[in-house]
Amino acid sequence: MPTHYQAASDPGPFARRFGISFQPQSSLVQPGQQGHFVRRPRADASSKAQLERFEVAPGRWGLIPLFSKDGQEQDTFEAQSETAAAERNFYQPWKRGHRCVILADALFQRGEEPGSVVRVSRSDGEPLALAGLWNGWRAPNGDCVESFALLTFCLPERPEQRRSAILRDAWVDDWLHCPVEETAAYLRPYADDKLVREILPR
Template identity: 75%
Template sequence: MPTHYQAASEPLHFAQRFGLAFRPEASIVRPGEQGLFVRRPRADDTAQDSLARFQIAPGRWGLIPLFSKDGQDLHTHEARGETAFAERNFYQPWKRGHRCVILADAVFQDADIDGHTVRVSRTDGQPLALAGLWNGWRSPAGECVESFALLTFGVPGRPEQRRTAILRDAWIDDWLHCPVEETAAYLRPYSDDKLARHTLPTGSVRAA
């Protein structure tokens, strides 16, 4: 499963894929930390252009369920694509169509070698479009706290391993706007020949 990711830092990627004028900062994002995700504009967000198809939002990586009492829920940064629709932590965002995309230059996963990490990126240098779910949670103080989880799927023959769901570029718009019943159709393995995997000492991982 993903241990952290390197957020996309090129404004051009947000402009090309979403038509968003946005200048991100290079950063490594770990579970529990703030990241950025792209979604359909919220229906109640009057500040957004009514014709806009996409909206970028900051949120905690680690989805806060609506029923959470303190917003400190653990182990919610990953949602299993096979079962998220029925899991207590994720079924409400799933059925509401709260899907999102996280642009990342790379995803980092635990390696089979102790003290090492596997860096996964695209061979063409373009950012990964990671599939996710987002949620808005109301704190006891009345603050709306937004958060997200990355969707993953199992590796055939290796049940102990999971991979982050990566969207094909042509699927991004459909993923964000499709009916809820079509959600699972986009959670498919990304072509291995289009991904580069490099094993690195864990201590060498840093933002570009």
């Protein structure tokens, strides 16, 4: 399960993968903090924005469901891909196709040893494309607050362990534009030989 991630710091992948001009800032993003995600433009966006295939949006890591009264829900940082379509906190973004991609230079997960942390990155130096769900919530004062959650899946050989869903480069466009019923097809293990897992000293 992720503890935090290092946001992508190079504008190149945003331009190459999504055709977006965006200058990211390198930062460690913790649950509950602000990050950025890539999505299809919102349906209520301007006509100019809707002509684009992708946009970058700021949002809180920790999805705020539509029914929230105060936007302070806990335990919505991750959505289990096996149950998100029926889970109260996540089923509305899932059925609406509110999928997103979070570009991260590294993901920090809890290790198998108590208190240990594992840094996960791509062996080719490119950022990880983490699969997520996003939502827009209307606050009591009328503001629209956007937020997101990372999608996870369990390992078939070790069902007690969960991993964040990392998208292959060839899947990113399809993940963001596919029909809702095809969503689960992209939430599969990333090739281990293309990842670097480093156990960090305590």
